Amino acid sequence: MKHKHMNHGDMEHRQMDHSRTVTPVVRHSGRRPGQMKHGAGHGGHDHGAMIADFLRRFWICLILSVPVVAFSMMFQELVGYQLDFPFREPLVVVLASFIYIYGGWPFLTGMVGELRTRQPGMMTLVAVAITAAYAYSVVVSFGWLRGMDFFWELATLIDIMLLGHYLEMKSVAGASRSLELIVQMLPADAHKVEGDKITDVMVDTLDMGDVVLIRPGERVPTDGEVVEGDSSVNESMLTGESIPVQKGPRDSVIAGAVNGEGALRVRVTHKGEDSYLNKVVRMVEEAQNAKSQTQTLADRAAGWLTLISLSVGLLTLLAWLIAGKEVSFAVERMVTVMVTACPHALGVAIPLVVAISTAISAQKGLLIRNRTAFEEARKITAMVFDKTGTLTEGEFGVNRIKVLVPDMDEATFLSMVAALEQPSQHPIAQGIVREAKKRDLNLPGISDFQSITGKGVSAMVAGQRVLVVSPGFLKEAGIEQPHDAFGSGAETVVFVLIDDQIAGYVALADKIREDSKEAVQRLQESGIKVYMATGDNQKVADAVAKELVLDGVYAEVLPDQKVNVVKDLQQQGQFVAMTGDGVNDAPALAQANVGIAVGSGTDVAAETADIILVNSRPTDITNLVEFGKATYRKMIQNLFWATGYNIVAIPLAAGVLYPNFVLSPAIGAVLMSASTVIVALNAQLLKREMK
Template sequence: MGKQGKGNNSHNQKQHVHHHNHNRHETHETHETHKTHEHYVHSNHHNHGMHEGHVHRIKVEHTHQHGNHEGHGGGHSGHHEHMLEDFKKRFWVSLVLAIPISYLSHMIQMLFGYEINFTGDTLLIFLLSTIVFFYGGKPFLFGAWNEIKDRTPGMMLLISLAIVTAYVYSTLTAFFIEGSDFFFELATLIVIMLLGHWIEMKSVMGASKALEELIKLMPKEAHKIDDSGNIVEVSVEDLLPGDIILVKSGEKIPIDGEIIEGDSTVDESMLTGESVPVEKGPGMEAIGGAVNGEGVLKIKVSKTGNDTYLSQVIKLVSDAEKTKSKAQGFADIAAKWLFYVAIVVGIITLAYWWTTGDYEFALERMVTVLIIACPHALGLATPLVTARSTSIAAKKGLLIRNRIAFEGAYQLDRIVFDKTGTLTEGNFGVTDVQPSKGVSEEELLTLAYSVETQSDHPIAKGIVKAGKDRNLKLYKVKGFQNLTGKGLTAQINDAEISIVSPGAMRANKISFDENTYDRLAQQGKTVVFVLKNNVLQGMIALADIIRESSYKVIKELNDRGIETVMMTGDNSRVANYVGEQLGLSQVIAEVLPHEKSNNVKKLKQGGKKVAMIGDGINDAPALAEADLGIAIGAGTDVAIETADVVLVNSSPIDILNIIKLSKASRRKMIQNLGWAAGYNIIAIPLAAGVLNSVGIVITPAIGAVVMSLSTIICAINAQLLKID
């Protein structure tokens, strides 16, 4: 459901007599609109190859390849922890084996001026290299196969091209043909690439569990009332439309339905992000996953399985995430072009030298080109920046969950904000105190403060907070009563003090300043009236307080030329008032959850890059649909799990840090990839033999030295990343 509770009262005051009903703007019937959607049946392919190999994508994709969200042995986070350990183990094993390979390498012997020869030395280095190739290289080979199947060449294919070429050619030179082996390059390349991927995975751990979190919200059992009136425990899956269920005090409502008996307040905050409990009675709809309050409810099941509200949200989130998962990171794009360059130059090199009749030299030159095309620096160019930027993000209160989405934050054209709990605090506060003639502002607020201390309603909390902030005294309260449909009433100093809504005032024919009330109501504020022995003492207006940081962030985003949009379930008057106060570019009001994701789609039209920031389950589909989904840290688990970035400190101002850090990270990645590619610009032509006629040709030894230098430069450059 949309956040239609807060500030909604002015829209519907006449129907809501008691001020504690101020937010009961029902929209549950609109859930019927979800019926056209099919339930997500977890049909995605569970692609182990992708998960094991393609870290540049899996680490940031919200684990979209997982199909079975309910039974995957520990869930996504457990799987990613296992993957992290797997890369770590492969790295250490490969590193240990790379030491003797390097020591026995003819290139290293030549470079450092020593010589080791013994019977079987070639066989030993071959066997050690074979283990490194198949054990250490397995993730890259699997990842490359998936890139080929998906027709998205990237880092995995480039690495695999280099290691397969090195291994096959070195095996040939070891036993069948003349030429230099590349076992050293093979081992060190695999070790460096495993290290880079391990660093990157470790820095962006936290795979999304959005769908798991949604599924966990639902109770597994229900109290069904059978034809004889007996209560029997049944599985929720066994319920059918028309069944009657009993929901006791404090229990979760197990499934969507219509209340046929009982009155209660229902906490729908887990579903909507709305902090205000909704009063429910016969004829009203109940949503599965909401928490029942003090009353006992009998509910007639209306929707099951695929048709329930939560099932629709699951499908919307799933569909949006699957679409987003097709994106490629910056490093993958760079690797894709290096792969194409390597293939083209390698073929040209082989063809050219083949015409000279020196077939072994032609093969050696092509192999050198293909291996050099994947420099060691490329394996660390982005992981080191990722690790550094993730560390900076953590210090700034940002949890990066989807690396690719974060990388694109510098391109944002529009940022869509939810209202309640995001731009506003999500709590009512006193905005206006209007005492009647002869009554002081302090006395009016003191009376209301004293009575409202007996209630735990959000409006009461707002008035109590105002009383405490002003250090007002507390009168002794007797005979407190919460009378449904009438308001609050209590005795103070032998006088009857009542706090009522506009509807109760009109019902009791008590006159009040309609102009002042209308002015406050037009601003989307909730207005309550304080009576003393049925004589009006004044009115108090409350509203969901706009965060102080919201003013700053909206101004700065507008100054940067980024459009600011607010999308909320509240009515237009409330939304437009907040929009005017903050200076927003656009306001979209009275929006339901499925409409939020549709609106994000519309805002993305024309190639616009859109970010969405929210905190409720109703925001989850929109967060998944947006190019960058941002969750408020104090929001619901589902919103957090669906988001690409989480604002740990729950402050919208941190969005500015996301944009700054994204720009700075991209700049460093370009610089590092520039160093890696710059090495290639020089090394690949030399490896191809363009200066062979003047005696200049790159040897494996020279290549190793320059490659190491390039890697060191990338490491130092990454550590220089910072933001203001």
């Protein structure tokens, strides 16, 4: 299981691992529920403060770099102008020293952290490069060695590093904003009952045993047990099925479910760490710890580059000294290797692509938990969908209306039914009212409204007694149902009586999402077979499968059987993605190669999934596959540019073509910067590919 291999190590910033920098900025109940902290020289600042710190260091160092570059004799010689004055060199040394200490501090402390864990990496090589450039430049400035200082390379190098790290962290942090949409599934406040007094309190202040009032239409604020009241509760986001569940005393309710037409008093049974919000925060923290396979490859490459660069630098120094060259030349070659081999391009090759793709994905409604799964979305050959709440809307819509009263048109009939159903919070009633609003109908006035518990509603309309009731009411009253009322097993039918005579009926069903067909077609066009696994009966499943033209359907399956569906496809050699929204989908989501949870679904489904569809649109899944392919392609391109540059530049920096060609430190620094710019620009092109 991919989740078991996630790296849950410490969160120190010492390795500057940008795959770990997505920090939740979600607010709930007036506070921030979770903040990741980074050590290694940052004093435990939260992520927002660390981003601001990098930006502040960049601007200060950039301003100071202007005179350092302008006053540098090497830069003047390179560009072709002269600018000299008394105390120029001491001034440059002072400014460069400040830039080295202040701007280089994150990298220097990062090196210390890497060396403590005996895992030298990018931070070590960056620190060695800037330290070598600084030390050599100081020695030259004081006249202890002949040569030209590297202060301008040092300043620009640190500027580039700070800006690159800021942009990466800023981009990655943007993805966490999509969490706010998920957290909105829970209310911030609850109506706490204390005797005869009801007060509004923050949800996170509730204790075990407290009693809360849940009014009609409100979301359940916390897991609990009903102590008073009866109501239908819509748990489609929890169970994956759209039929409301009747709740009464001693029944349990789950946070996030939507209360129906009745008021409930609920005793709190779960809080704190078991709350939905904290589970979401933990989910993101796990994502911060997780590295993709490509990121791991880049980290290994950066580690090897560090060792190679350090070794080549020292060997270069010794080789030129043994060859009889002067110390200044040998040191210059060593420093050139260090500056040229700075692994910034390699360091940003993957994280920058991840940052951009994660941010764009979040804007498109994809919250990525497992980056490896995101990259591997390109391998998907079979997609298994849950039905309710995934391919369908998870709420009732009007399918058919039949009017049996002469001289009454459908609009008049529907407006009358909607007028009766308007006060109700029941999903069926809401479906009828939505249909009336969609048709822009004017609803007549009603009086003497009565609720017939579990059977329907009654009211006076234009002097007539009108009832909207269930089939059970007709059966009890001995009224024969119209023979064509039930056209499909997927429908729920309510009947309308006027003065005790049947006047017609309205058939409702869980509607297929508008973009489900487009999503299925696009997936099939890309060579992916599309299946559906649902707990609904075969007749309903076949009807949906036929309309969407699926490659296969599995009906009346239990949660453990959904897992078997995924396993069977995997045994056939398929790379399987599973999409679902309920607790019943969680085991299959975990079993699949790529688990995709619908964002409007449950916290359990979200925790077992690799990717969450915040907007619950099936077409977002096709975007996921396309984004995964584009992201992986861009990562490979960047690795090629970053490693290819070093393969060519390091030998030239060491002087293998001397005396025919010698790579100067200035040109080496320019090439290093150019490789970083190329990698960064190539990563930015991802925005076009993911539009």
